[in-house]
Amino acid sequence: MPLLTFQNPIRFDFGAVQKLSGALKREGIERPFLVTDLGIRASGLLERITDMLDNASVATIYDGTPGNPTEEAVNEALQSYQESDCDGVVCIGGGSPMDLGKAVALMALSGGPLAQYDPLQGGNKLVKGVAPLIAIPTTAGTGSEASLGFVISMSDGRKLTFANANFLPKLAICDPELTMGLPPHLTAATGMDAITHCIEAVLASPVNPPADGIGLDGLWRGWQHIRRAVEDGNDRTARWEMMMASTEGALAFVKGLGAVHSMSHAAGRLKELKLHHGTLNAVILPTVLRFNESECAPAYLRLRQAMGLPSDADLAREIEKLNADIGLPGGLSEMGLSEDMISDMVPHAVNDLATMTNPKAVSADDYVELYRSAM
Amino acid sequence: MPLLTFQNPIRFDFGAVQKLSGALKREGIERPFLVTDLGIRASGLLERITDMLDNASVATIYDGTPGNPTEEAVNEALQSYQESDCDGVVCIGGGSPMDLGKAVALMALSGGPLAQYDPLQGGNKLVKGVAPLIAIPTTAGTGSEASLGFVISMSDGRKLTFANANFLPKLAICDPELTMGLPPHLTAATGMDAITHCIEAVLASPVNPPADGIGLDGLWRGWQHIRRAVEDGNDRTARWEMMMASTEGALAFVKGLGAVHSMSHAAGRLKELKLHHGTLNAVILPTVLRFNESECAPAYLRLRQAMGLPSDADLAREIEKLNADIGLPGGLSEMGLSEDMISDMVPHAVNDLATMTNPKAVSADDYVELYRSAM
Numbered sequence: 001m002p003l004l005t006f007q008n009p010i011r012f013d014f015g016a017v018q019k020l021s022g023a024l025k026r027e028g029i030e031r032p033f034l035v036t037d038l039g040i041r042a043s044g045l046l047e048r049i050t051d052m053l054d055n056a057s058v059a060t061i062y063d064g065t066p067g068n069p070t071e072e073a074v075n076e077a078l079q080s081y082q083e084s085d086c087d088g089v090v091c092i093g094g095g096s097p098m099d100l101g102k103a104v105a106l107m108a109l110s111g112g113p114l115a116q117y118d119p120l121q122g123g124n125k126l127v128k129g130v131a132p133l134i135a136i137p138t139t140a141g142t143g144s145e146a147s148l149g150f151v152i153s154m155s156d157g158r159k160l161t162f163a164n165a166n167f168l169p170k171l172a173i174c175d176p177e178l179t180m181g182l183p184p185h186l187t188a189a190t191g192m193d194a195i196t197h198c199i200e201a202v203l204a205s206p207v208n209p210p211a212d213g214i215g216l217d218g219l220w221r222g223w224q225h226i227r228r229a230v231e232d233g234n235d236r237t238a239r240w241e242m243m244m245a246s247t248e249g250a251l252a253f254v255k256g257l258g259a260v261h262s263m264s265h266a267a268g269r270l271k272e273l274k275l276h277h278g279t280l281n282a283v284i285l286p287t288v289l290r291f292n293e294s295e296c297a298p299a300y301l302r303l304r305q306a307m308g309l310p311s312d313a314d315l316a317r318e319i320e321k322l323n324a325d326i327g328l329p330g331g332l333s334e335m336g337l338s339e340d341m342i343s344d345m346v347p348h349a350v351n352d353l354a355t356m357t358n359p360k361a362v363s364a365d366d367y368v369e370l371y372r373s374a375m
Numbered sequence: 376m377p378l379l380t381f382q383n384p385i386r387f388d389f390g391a392v393q394k395l396s397g398a399l400k401r402e403g404i405e406r407p408f409l410v411t412d413l414g415i416r417a418s419g420l421l422e423r424i425t426d427m428l429d430n431a432s433v434a435t436i437y438d439g440t441p442g443n444p445t446e447e448a449v450n451e452a453l454q455s456y457q458e459s460d461c462d463g464v465v466c467i468g469g470g471s472p473m474d475l476g477k478a479v480a481l482m483a484l485s486g487g488p489l490a491q492y493d494p495l496q497g498g499n500k501l502v503k504g505v506a507p508l509i510a511i512p513t514t515a516g517t518g519s520e521a522s523l524g525f526v527i528s529m530s531d532g533r534k535l536t537f538a539n540a541n542f543l544p545k546l547a548i549c550d551p552e553l554t555m556g557l558p559p560h561l562t563a564a565t566g567m568d569a570i571t572h573c574i575e576a577v578l579a580s581p582v583n584p585p586a587d588g589i590g591l592d593g594l595w596r597g598w599q600h601i602r603r604a605v606e607d608g609n610d611r612t613a614r615w616e617m618m619m620a621s622t623e624g625a626l627a628f629v630k631g632l633g634a635v636h637s638m639s640h641a642a643g644r645l646k647e648l649k650l651h652h653g654t655l656n657a658v659i660l661p662t663v664l665r666f667n668e669s670e671c672a673p674a675y676l677r678l679r680q681a682m683g684l685p686s687d688a689d690l691a692r693e694i695e696k697l698n699a700d701i702g703l704p705g706g707l708s709e710m711g712l713s714e715d716m717i718s719d720m721v722p723h724a725v726n727d728l729a730t731m732t733n734p735k736a737v738s739a740d741d742y743v744e745l746y747r748s749a750m
Contacts, residue, residue: 006381006585209619210381210626213592214585221584244584251585305680 006214006251007146008168012244014236017136017175020090021054027132027170029088031058033081035101036092037065043181045138049092060084062104065093068268068277069100071114071155077104078112088132091169094190095142095277098135099150102167105131115154117162120353124164135169138178140229140242141190141278143197143250145172151265159269161353174247176239184230188326191226191242193278196260196285197249198222199303203296204256204357211255216306218248223307230326256357259349260288263370266348273336282328283335286316287374288358295360333375342371381589381626382521383543387619389611392511392550395465396429402507402545404463406433408456410476411467412440418556420513424467435459437479440468443643443652444475446489446530452479453487463507466544469565470517470652473510474525477542480506490529492537495728499539510544513553515604515617516565516653518572518625520547526640534644536728549622551614559605563701566601566617568653571635571660572624573597574678578671579631579732586630591681593623598682605701631732634724635663638745641723648711657703658710661691662749663733670735708750717746 004010011019024032032053040046041063050059062077081089081104089108091101103114109129110117117123135145144150149163182190198219202212222245228238264280267273293300293315304313320330329335346367349355355362362370379385386394399407407428415421416438428434437452456464456479464483466476478489484504485492492498510520519525524538557565573594577587597620603613639655642648668675668690679688695705704710721742724730730737737745 004583004585208379209592209596210379210589210623213588213590213623215588217584217588217591248585248588 010172012174014177016173023171031086032090033086034061034090035097036063040093065097065100068153069096070153074103078107091135094139095144098144102150105133119163130166133169134171136173139190140246141193143246146247147250159265176243188230189278192282194246194249195222196281200258201252201255203359206255208255211252214248215252218245220306221245257354258358259362260284261354262349262352266345284374286319289316292360385547387549389552391548398546406461407465408461409436409465410472411438415468440472440475443528444471445528449478466510469514470519473519477525480508494538505541508544509546511548514565515621516568518621521622522625534640551618563605564653567657569621569624570597571656575633576627576630578734580734581630583630586627589623590627593620595681596620632729633733634737635659636729637724637727641720659749661694664691667735
């Protein structure tokens with residue numbers, strides 16, 4: 001299939017990962033810095049990919065990415081990048097290695113500290129350069145490979161979203177083959193991340209019809225195939241379609257996201273809980289769908305149409321049913337969150353970048369109620 | 376609304392044309408070459424736009440664009456561009472001035488003759504540079520402002536499609552205000568060009584789901600608003616939505632187009648008839664929809680859904696009804712074409728770039744039959 005070029009070039013198809021070696025040459029990366037995590041290494045995926053490299057011997061590998069990438073891990077990786085005199089980043093993994101790799105690529109050429117690049121504080125003016133970066137997703141959910149954003153848990157307890165056109169990978173290589181071994185619970189959780197991206201993007205307040213179209217197409221694919229991908233990880237069609245839904249989710253969220261992501265980010269900061277971002281999104285989504293509905297009746301009709309549901313279907317209820325079918329928790333309390341944590345999370349949700357584009361204004365009091373009803 | 380950036384940056388909204396002066400500065404264009412046609416000049420639109428320019432005094436104007444831009448006109452315009460030592464192109468008008476302006480921008484930096492850039496003959500390797508170009512559509516149909524292609528009637532009788540990422544305008548300024556004065560018959564004919572782009576792109580054979588999503592969104596908007604825009608040219612919502620459908624049509628046809636366009640191009644070459652491209656598309660579309668249907672049942676379901684039609688609706692019949700409602704011809708013979716012209720058109724249709732991406736293989740014999748039934 002042809003190169004997709006809506007934000008950055010995307011090589012998308014079974015076997016696409018074989019393009020990595022040529023892509024490194026084209027991007028002039030001679031000493032690549034491979035960012036991944038221990039799960040990817042243990043699965044054998046890292047080795048499968050390095051085996052394809054002509055210059056694997058000169059690659060430096062950082063496999064210490066935590067589940068929610070932290071500023072500490074970014075700094076540790078950056079030091080390794082600099083010590084090995086690397087000249088480009090290759091991210092291999094889910095959203096965490098991709099986001100960490102983006103932060104390293106930024107700081108390698110623009111310097112630190114990372115916090116200065118907070119876009120809400122005018123940080124984009126300080127971006128002087130970003131090392132070339134190639135992103136290879138091994139899950140179908142984050143879409144970070146096609147996104148100009150990344151999210152890091154900062155040392156001061158905030159979870160910051162960075163966004164700049166220069167953070168787009170020079171190339172995304174989306175090979176659904178790499179997701180074939182993903183276990184059902186991760187297929188479900190990451191798949192719901194993709195579906196949440198599509199839904200929140202379509203509902204986000206900015207006007208961007210092409211992004212709406214892409215988000216609805218991603219939702220159409222994701223909704224049809226997520227149960228199949230969870231039930232049978234070897235279903236190649238379902239794996240292809242889920243990876244496309246993931247990529248389309250990220251292309252769609254150039255519009256922005258909404259309160260689901262604000263709440264997820266605020267909960268994902270809690271280091272001791274190590275909560276999975278996609279699972280948080282899945283669990284929070286029904287509550288926010290009920291909250292937003294009064295502001296978005298026409299968009300809800302289009303969402304129902306893309307999902308093949310009757311025009312009066314209860315969207316929130318349908319997501320709850322899906323979550324149950326694919327084995328995701330029924331509420332935040334099942335994930336270890338409790339009411340006493342709400343007051344800590346709310347200010348972070350209020351200040352999250354995604355709150356600005358939620359289709360309905362969300363106050364701190366609203367977030368208290370939303371967390372309560374999502375428990 | 377935010378800048379749309381799926382292929383090139385697009386400033387889209389009422390009043391967006393006020394961004395032209397700043398855009399010229401940003402692109403470093405000091406001596407702009409304004410490409411337009413006599414209709415735009417007569418309508419007063421050209422003057423409205425030049426009045427906004429700080430450097431209008433140094434602008435060179437070419438208003439001789441013919442209805443289907445010819446190689447002769449391109450060469451004439453290029454000479455004027457060079458004599459005035461211009462350093463960038465601003466296209467103001469429908470598809471014809473935009474396509475002619477793209478050809479001038481290419482030849483200004485890469486030299487002639489134009490025919491050498493035929494992409495089917497490896498011409499893209501010869502593209503050395505393209506002068507900066509800003510596109511300002513005054514119709515809602517062609518989408519050339521967001522497209523990397525342009526079409527020229529060559530002196531040897533061929534109608535050639537050129538396509539290269541460097542032909543994308545540096546900026547598109549889509550201001551629906553500029554279409555408010557478009558008369559009903561041009562609103563209808565150009566609107567059907569946009570709708571045809573969306574439909575043919577969704578049906579085109581390459582795999583590109585984001586483009587499908589954008590095409591379906593454009594069709595959804597176009598189908599809901601074309602009758603309104605034709606009936607009441609002052610309906611601002613309808614004008615906005617039709618211009619968005621037009622832009623989305625072009626974003627979608629990065630996938631490619633199909634036999635409707637091959638047949639339209641082959642007929643549009645006939646200089647003595649001066650046939651309107653959008654009208655040709657509208658008239659030919661039902662015939663090609665009947666021809667392709669057996670190959671594209673799932674895509675037809677999605678088209679019907681985007682148009683809000685029952686799942687068993689006869690798409691071709693619906694287009695025929697729409698054409699009749701908005702005053703377009705019922706067949707090619709009403710436009711002055713006759714059966715004896717078919718043998719001249721067919722080889723051109725067969726060799727048209729769009730034939731390669733039609734969802735069903737089309738032979739010369741098929742084209743004979745298609746032209747006959749579209750008469």
